[in-house]
Structure formats: structure tokens, C-alpha cells
Amino acid sequence: xxxxxxxxxxxxxxxxxxxxxxxxxxxxxxxxxTISTGALKPKVAVAMSAALNLVGAFLSVEVANTISKxxxxxxxxxxxxxxxxxxxxxxxxLVTWLVGLPSSSSHALMGGLIGATVxxxxxxxVHGDVLVTKVLLxxxxxxxxxxxxxxxxxxxxxxxxxxxxxxAAEKGYRAGQIASAGLVSLAHGTNDAQKTxxxxxxxxxxxxxxxxxxxxxxxxxxxxxxxxxxxxxxxGWRIIRTxxxxxxxxxxxxxxxxxxxxATAILASSHLGFSLSTTHVVSGSVMGAGxxxxxxxxxxxxxxxxxxxxxxxxxxxxxxxxxxxSVTDLGDWGTAVVAVFLVAASxxxxxxxxxxxxxxxxxxxxxxxxxxxxxxxAAVTPPPPGxxxxxxxxxxxxxxxxxxxxxxxxxx
Amino acid sequence: xxxxxxxLGSVFGVSLAVTVGLVALFTLGVMGLSHRERAxxxxxxxxxxxxxxxxAFAGCAAAVAYGINxxxxxx
Numbered sequence: 001x002x003x004x005x006x007x008x009x010x011x012x013x014x015x016x017x018x019x020x021x022x023x024x025x026x027x028x029x030x031x032x033x034t035i036s037t038g039a040l041k042p043k044v045a046v047a048m049s050a051a052l053n054l055v056g057a058f059l060s061v062e063v064a065n066t067i068s069k070x071x072x073x074x075x076x077x078x079x080x081x082x083x084x085x086x087x088x089x090x091x092x093x094l095v096t097w098l099v100g101l102p103s104s105s106s107h108a109l110m111g112g113l114i115g116a117t118v119x120x121x122x123x124x125x126v127h128g129d130v131l132v133t134k135v136l137l138x139x140x141x142x143x144x145x146x147x148x149x150x151x152x153x154x155x156x157x158x159x160x161x162x163x164x165x166x167x168a169a170e171k172g173y174r175a176g177q178i179a180s181a182g183l184v185s186l187a188h189g190t191n192d193a194q195k196t197x198x199x200x201x202x203x204x205x206x207x208x209x210x211x212x213x214x215x216x217x218x219x220x221x222x223x224x225x226x227x228x229x230x231x232x233x234x235x236g237w238r239i240i241r242t243x244x245x246x247x248x249x250x251x252x253x254x255x256x257x258x259x260x261x262x263a264t265a266i267l268a269s270s271h272l273g274f275s276l277s278t279t280h281v282v283s284g285s286v287m288g289a290g291x292x293x294x295x296x297x298x299x300x301x302x303x304x305x306x307x308x309x310x311x312x313x314x315x316x317x318x319x320x321x322x323x324x325x326s327v328t329d330l331g332d333w334g335t336a337v338v339a340v341f342l343v344a345a346s347x348x349x350x351x352x353x354x355x356x357x358x359x360x361x362x363x364x365x366x367x368x369x370x371x372x373x374x375x376x377x378a379a380v381t382p383p384p385p386g387x388x389x390x391x392x393x394x395x396x397x398x399x400x401x402x403x404x405x406x407x408x409x410x411x412x
Numbered sequence: 413x414x415x416x417x418x419x420l421g422s423v424f425g426v427s428l429a430v431t432v433g434l435v436a437l438f439t440l441g442v443m444g445l446s447h448r449e450r451a452x453x454x455x456x457x458x459x460x461x462x463x464x465x466x467x468a469f470a471g472c473a474a475a476v477a478y479g480i481n482x483x484x485x486x487x
Binding site: 056146168172176180183257264267 | 422427434441449472
């Protein structure tokens with residue numbers, strides 16, 4: 001660990017901070033429907049997801065080894081560029097969390113990386129075609145693939161077995177949902193914790209602390225796994241609420257279909273070499289499962305807001321990354337300014353979030369009193385006409401206490 | 413620019429087929445258990461339905477095991 005300069009230490013800490021935001025941003029992907037259908041208690045769900053993320057982080061280093069290849073020229077990447085990229089990604093993750101919108105952490109990271117690289121080395125250093133084939137097209141394909149699969153599976157399941165009442169059915173679908181949600185968590189750990197490992201390793205290589213082409217050092221694997229698990233356990237409750245309750249209402253069977261479709265699409269895509277973002281896959285499968293049941297509704301206003309967030313993710317993170325990179329370029333004090341700005345902005349976002357706390361106790365309540373969150377959402381998109389009656393801002397007629405499915409007898 | 417349509421197509425096909433198949437299999441399993449539940453409530457038994465249910469769940473468990481295998485094999 002010779003040559004461990006201050007800037008490297010900053011990059012490593014920032015990367016772990018990103019890993020942490022990635023964890024709590026993406027808890028929703030695995031656990032939102034599990035929590036909203038009542039298959040698991042909120043705290044139990046996030047604990048299970050955290051443990052599986054940690055396990056997943058140790059399963060392989062393949063993703064870490066391929067990170068950053070292709071999208072930007074690795075030659076001449078300095079630690080400052082990576083730092084600026086991470087700043088963009090973290091801030092975008094925090095902003096989307098504040099407004100409760102699921103958005104892809106990978107896109108945020110890539111956006112930050114692209115912005116910082118452009119600011120540092122010009123547009124020539126970004127491969128535009130790779131951007132389209134690896135980022136934009138998968139983002140369009142993911143929700144369609146997973147959504148269609150979830151919709152057809154739900155429809156088929158209801159056609160097979162119209163009744164599915166009774167304790168056995170209820171218990172069965174819940175167990176199935178927990179299993180497939182666990183699989184999503186595991187896959188998330190292998191993919192996303194490793195992205196951070198890859199970033200840290202890239203920084204270490206760029207800073208000359210480890211030899212090029214080496215595997216991530218053990219302490220990198222360990223700390224990245226722990227950071228993502230901790231973030232997952234803290235739980236991005238705002239996003240869980242949007243994903244589990246905001247998009248549509250799911251019964252345990254639909255939750256099972258959604259999670260199964262998500263797990264399948266994620267595994268199939270990473271295995272067949274067409275990587276899809278977990279966030280996009282899960283959002284699509286939740287909507288598909290919602291549409292698959294007769295009488296199921298999707299709140300399109302929420303879906304639209306989510307879509308806007310997806311479109312904005314890359315450019316927004318890129319813009320912040322580019323800005324941060326230009327400031328770090330001014331010298332060491334510039335880097336210090338960016339670091340202080342990151343901490344101050346994160347603290348400010350957290351402070352704003354405290355005005356209206358969403359946590360394990362109220363994660364399943366859909367009613368959102370007009371407050372800072374709704375104002376923030378309104379700033380993101382002007383509500384379409386009619387949104388008043390269907391949006392999250394509206395008072396949803398069902399009383400809060402009846403949103404839970406009728407509790408099964410204590411024998412469960 | 414080269415878009416890998418065949419990879420996209422196979423992801424689409426595999427996701428669709430596996431999801432619908434697994435959910436259907438699981439639904440059959442749950443139907444078997446529900447059947448047993450109703451049968452026991454009326455004092456009877458439903459050995460065939462129960463056995464079918466366990467076969468269906470075993471199939472699902474095998475799929476999960478294969479999924480975990482895929483996650484590990486990425487290394």
C-alpha cells in the first residue's frame with residue numbers, strides 16, 4: 001500500500017460513500033414488493049437483503065474487473081476524475097432518493113464518469129456508440145422485457161387458479177416471493193458492490209498504488225461489501241414506498257410474479273451478455289404484475305415521473321461530474337472545495353428529508369401530505385392534467401388501515 | 413454502431429419463457445396445497461395433489477439453485 005496519497009484516500013472514501021447510497025437506493029429493487037405485500041416485515045426484509053448483498057459481494061470479481069472498460073478511455077484517467085464522477089453519482093442518488101424515485105445507480109455512476117471525462121479530456125474520450133448500445137438501449141429494453149414477462153405470468157397464474165384464497169395459497173406465494181427477492185438481492189450484491197470495487201481498483205491503478213491489471217485487493221472487496229450491505233440495511237424507505245405502493249397495488253401472488261420476472265431478467269441478461277439495470281427491470285416487472293391482474297391499475301403519473309428521472313439521470317450526473325472535475329482541475333484546493341461541497345450538499349439533502357420522515361413504520365402508507373417531497377416532485381415534472389385525481393399527491397380513497405391484505409390467522 | 417439484437421432477443425425470450433413457466437409451476441404447487449387444505453378441512457386427504465405440489469416446488473427450487481449457480485459462475 002505504498003504511494004497512498006491523500007487524493008487516493010479521498011477517492012476510496014467517496015467510492016465507499018457511493019456504494020452506501022447505491023445500497024439504500026436499491027433496497028427497493030429487491031424488497032419493495034416483499035414489504036408492500038406483507039410477505040416480510042420491513043426491518044426483516046432489509047436485513048435479509050443486506051446479508052445477501054454482502055454474500056453476493058464475495059462471490060466473484062468478474063464485474064469489478066471489467067468496470068469502466070469501453071465507455072471511456074482508461075488511459076490518463078486521474079484519481080481526481082474518478083472523484084468528480086463519484087460526486088455526480090452520489091448527489092444524483094441522494095436527490096432521487098429525496099423525491100422517492102427509483103433510478104439506476106449504474107447510470108448515475110456512468111453519467112458522472114462521462115461528465116468528468118469530458119471535462120478532463122474532451123468529448124473525444126467518450127465512445128458514443130458504446131453509450132447507445134450499453135446504456136440507452138438496455139434502459140429502454142429492461143422495463144419492457146421484465147414488464148411483459150411479469151404481466152403474462154400474472155395473467156396466466158390467475159387464469160390457472162382463479163380462487164387462490166385460503167391460508168395455504170397466501171403462505172405459498174409469500175414464501176415464493178421471499179425466495180425470488182433473495183435472488184435479486186444476491187445478484188445485486190454481485191453486480192453493484194463490484195462496481196465500487198472496480199472503481200476503487202481503477203483509482204488505485206491510476207494513482208499508482210497497485211499494479212495495472214491486478215484483482216481488487218481483499219480490503220477493497222471487504223469494505224465495498226460492507227458499505228453496500230450497510231446502505232441496504234438503512235433502507236431507502238422513500239423509494240421502497242414508491243416502488244411497493246406508489247406504482248400499483250400488488251397482492252402476494254403478483255408480488256411473486258414481479259420478483260420472479262425481475263430475478264429471471266437480471267440473471268438472463270447478465271448471463272447472455274446484455275446487461276440490464278436492476279432498477280429498470282424491477283420497475284417494469286412491478287408495473288407488469290400490476291397490469292396482469294384483472295382490475296389492476298398502474299398509476300401512470302408516478303410511472304411518468306420515474307421515467308423523467310431515468311432520462312435525467314445520465315445528463316444530470318454528467319453535469320455535476322463535469323462541474324466537479326473543472327473545479328478539481330484548479331488544484332488541490334479545488335478538490336477540497338468539491339469535497340466540502342459534497343459533504344454540505346449531502347447534509348442539506350438529509351436535513352430536508354427529516355422534514356418528512358419515511359421509515360419502516362410508515363413505508364406502506366400511500367398517502368403523502370403535501371409537503372417538501374411533493375413540492376420537490378412537482379419541480380421535477382409539471383403534473384399532467386388529471387394528475388390531481390390519480391397522482392401521489394391526491395388523497396387516495398382507501399383508508400390507510402385497509403391497504404394491508406387481511407391478516408392471516410396467527411397460525412402463520 | 414453494432415446493436416446486438418440477438419442477445420437482446422434471447423434475453424427477451426428466455427426471460428419471458430422462464431418467468432411464465434416458473435410462475436405457472438409455482439401456481440400449480442400452490443393449487444395442490446390449497447386442495448389439500450380444503451380436503452383436510454372436510455376430513456379427507458389429498459395425497460395426489462400434495463405429491464404434485466411438492467414436485468412443482470422441487471422444480472422451482474431447482475430453478476433457484478440454477479440461478480444461484482449462474483451468479484456464482486460469473487467469476
